[in-house]
Amino acid sequence: MISTRHCRTLTSRILRVSHRTYHELSFLQTGDPSEVLQHYSSENQTHQEEPDQKEGDFVRVHMLAAPWNPADMNVIQGKYPSPVKNPPAQPPSWQGPGWRVAGSEGWGRVMESSTNCNIDPGTLVTLGQSGMGTFRSSLWLPTQAVIPVDRGEELEDTLGSAMASSIFQLGGTALRMLQDFESLGGHSGVVVQNAGNSAVGWMVSQLAATQNVKVVSLVRRGSKTEDEYNEMVDALTQQSTNTTRVIAQDDLLNDKGALKALQAELGTQAPRLAINATGGDSATLLLKLLAPGGTMVTYGGLSMQPVTVATPMLIFKDVKVRGYWHSRWMLQSFPQQRKKMVDELAGLVLDKGVQCPPIEIFSLDRFQDAFQFETEQSAQAVRRKVVFDCQEEAQ
Ligand SMILES: NC(=O)c1ccc[n+]([C@@H]2O[C@H](COP(=O)([O-])OP(=O)(O)OC[C@H]3O[C@@H](n4cnc5c(N)ncnc54)[C@H](OP(=O)(O)O)[C@@H]3O)[C@@H](O)[C@H]2O)c1
Incomplete structure (x- = not known):
């Protein structure tokens, strides 16, 4: 056990409250998140499982916020594989054996750190290892699981x-895909993506x-009205200060002439990189828009x-078909690479005006409202990322 004399502790001065209850969002069995998740709350923190010092250096992180990502849903459904054979153990749930706390990403402040740990109490960190269970008010973590x-x-x-809390996984995924597969600047400088x-x-x-x-962004009209669709196009175009061009994929799928016209218009500016979030017909469209060798x-x-x-795509166009999994990159990259990436993202937001996607905040105990909000999103012109406020009410 870590005893307080072996820890450096943050005084309550910079905390929003001096005493808080513990709470978490956890599940015993996999299934539909709205059926299997439970909100658990306790005023008694004394029975918190603490890590054994022999296992290395640890920090206690007070979670501030954690986004609800599609991968979190897939983990609860039991459909999400682990990026490694023997994934690191998750800090225990307070609900008891067999329970797992949901949530992979998160933003928090280090409250205590073991004596030899190089992360000082007070440091703000993002979670760098998926599967740790971030939908809770605090947790002990090995230092390699956090990135200051x-x-x-x-x-x-x-x-x-x-x-x-929401920029590191979304932004990290986007940044790696833009930087690690094709050199974009010197060539056509155009990327095409779906689910824009x-x-x-x-x-x-x-x-x-x-x-x-520049980005050519395909989106779905789906059940949106013309006004809602136009509002979405305007919002997505303006957020990129006009470097993104938004096109309805429905129009390209239903009208071969429209697709040919776009291909002709792109001409020598055909994208070297296509970024695919959906598969199916939409991915086929991306391949048709991709430059040879892209x-x-x-x-x-x-x-x-x-x-x-299609076979001709491989023989005559020589396209490369690759995949990217951020959880795997985070586990397999060197700590310096992860640190460089999060600091680069922070710099892009603070110095280059990169804007994060709009968000909607829910407290952990309002998780059913959050899921309801998620299911109603497709009718909205601009999507909002659900983020859980992990802090418990002041006592
Ligand atoms: N590989 C990785 O490391 C990694 C990292 C992050 C995310 N992801 C994955 O990337 C995808 C996007 O994540 P996100 O957090 O950005 O998603 P999100 O904000 O929840 O947005 C998803 C939206 O994409 C649109 N979409 C377009 N085509 C779709 C289709 N065929 N079926 C369903 N929706 C479609 C939908 O909007 P409309 O209904 O308005 O069309 C949908 O609501 C997810 O599959 C997620 O699991 C992967």
């Missing part, structure tokens, strides 16, 4: 906890704009349909 953010206080002051109104799609547009890369990176399967690559 150099300009954390500036980020917290500028964005607030909830928005700060998703949160990752938003970040792709924002980050591409800082690199002078790369399509798949990071999501929202349509639940496979990615189909």
Whole structure:
């Protein structure tokens, strides 16, 4: 056990409250999140499981906020694989054996750290290892599971906890896909993506704009009215200061002439990189818009349909078909690479005006309202990312 004499502790001075209850959002069995998740709250913190010192250096993180990402839903449904064979153990749930706390990403402040730990109490951190169970008010973590953010206080002051919590996974996924697969600047400088109104799609547009890369963003009209659709197009175009061009994929799928016209218009500016969140017909469209020798990176399967690559695409166009998984990158990269990435993202937000996707904040005990809000989102012109405020009420 870590005893207080082996720890450096943050005084309550910079905390919002001096005493708080513990609470978490956890599940015993996998299934539909609205059926299996439970909000658990306790005023008694004394029975908190503490890590054994022999296992290395630890920090206790007071969670400030944690976003609800599609991967969190898939984990609760039991459909999300682990990026490694033997994933690191999750800090225990207070509900008891067999319970797992939901949530992978998060933003928090280190409250205590073991004596030899190089992270000082007070430091703002983002969670760098998925599966730790971030939907709770506090947890002990091995130091390698957190990434201190150099300009954390500036980020917290500028964005607030909830928005700060949402940039690292969304922005990290977008940044890696933009930087690691194709060299964009010297060539055509155009990227094409689908699900352009998703949160990752938003970040792709924002980050591409800082690199002078243009984005062709495909979106669905779906059940949106013409006014709602136009409002979405305006919002997505303006957020990128006009470097993103928004096109309805329904129009390209239903009208071969419209697709040919777009291909002709892009001409020698055909994108070297396609970023695919959906699979199915929409991914086929991306391949048709890709430049010869270009790369399509798949990071999501929202349509639940496979990615189909026609033989001529491979023989005559020599396209490369790749995948990206941020959880795997976070586990396999070096600590310095992870730290460089989060500090780069913080810098892009603070210095280059990168805007985070809009958010909607819910307290952990209002998780059913959050899910209801999520299901009603497709009718909205501009999507909002659900973020949980993990802080418990003041006592
Ligand atoms: N590989 C990774 O490391 C990684 C990292 C982050 C996210 N992801 C994945 O990336 C995807 C997007 O994540 P996000 O957080 O940005 O999502 P999000 O903000 O929840 O946005 C998803 C939106 O995409 C749109 N969409 C377009 N085509 C769709 C289709 N065929 N089926 C369903 N929705 C479609 C929908 O909006 P409309 O209804 O308005 O069309 C949907 O609401 C998810 O699949 C997620 O799991 C992967």
